[in-house]
Amino acid sequence: MPTVxxxxxxxxxxxxxxxxxxxFGQEDNQxxxxxxxxxxxxxxxxxxxxxxxxxxxRGGGRKPWRQKGTGRARQGSIRxxxxxxxxxxxxxxxxxxxxxxxxxxxxxxxxxxxxxKVRENALIALDKIELDSFKTKxxxxxxxxVKAEGKILVITKEANDLVELAGRNIPNVxxxxxxxxxxxxxxxxxxxxxxxxxxxxxxEVLK
Numbered sequence: 001m002p003t004v005x006x007x008x009x010x011x012x013x014x015x016x017x018x019x020x021x022x023x024f025g026q027e028d029n030q031x032x033x034x035x036x037x038x039x040x041x042x043x044x045x046x047x048x049x050x051x052x053x054x055x056x057x058r059g060g061g062r063k064p065w066r067q068k069g070t071g072r073a074r075q076g077s078i079r080x081x082x083x084x085x086x087x088x089x090x091x092x093x094x095x096x097x098x099x100x101x102x103x104x105x106x107x108x109x110x111x112x113x114x115x116x117k118v119r120e121n122a123l124i125a126l127d128k129i130e131l132d133s134f135k136t137k138x139x140x141x142x143x144x145x146v147k148a149e150g151k152i153l154v155i156t157k158e159a160n161d162l163v164e165l166a167g168r169n170i171p172n173v174x175x176x177x178x179x180x181x182x183x184x185x186x187x188x189x190x191x192x193x194x195x196x197x198x199x200x201x202x203x204e205v206l207k
Contacts, residue, residue, distance in 0.1 A: 004125045011145030020203040024118045026111040036109035036183045039099040054087030113186040124193045134165035150190030157197035
């Protein structure tokens with residue numbers, strides 16, 4: 001059964017917590033992680049790109065010159081794609097980029113991502129995160145105390161306005177709630193700082 005050291009905000013060790021083998025000891029499954037991240041990245045796209053086709057461009061209703069006898073190529077409209085100001089061939093239209101992934105695959109991918117952080121010793125467990133104010137230096141001090149470095153993902157069980165506001169202005173730091181973290185965010189972080197309540201949340205939801 002995997003274990004991690006439980007820290008306080010000041011960096012002192014409280015003890016160790018045993019993690020669920022089913023959630024934090026999952027075997028690696030790169031395909032599940034890949035499929036889930038591709039779907040999450042696709043869902044982030046707005047899909048609002050739009051260009052006009054030849055029947056949507058204004059004008060061009062009259063034939064620019066007669067069909068025969070001018071010596072020039074025949075043309076039916078000045079809004080055809082080969083004309084400047086004409087429509088676009090196979091123009092992009094607003095659409096959804098969503099990709100369907102089964103819920104079981106998403107759960108498996110999250111378990112694999114959490115397990116990988118445990119294997120890499122990149123998961124830091126805190127008993128709690130409590131700040132006196134929303135100032136950035138409060139959260140910076142906590143992260144320095146537990147020696148969190150690189151791209152840091154801070155996960156709390158419930159939304160904490162003070163922690164979220166304090167983390168906004170810190171480069172390479174992202175504060176999220178456990179229910180809102182994506183597999184992409186988890187894999188993109190080099191260090192995950194998680195409260196004890198968030199660990200319990202994942203063990204309950206992903207069991």
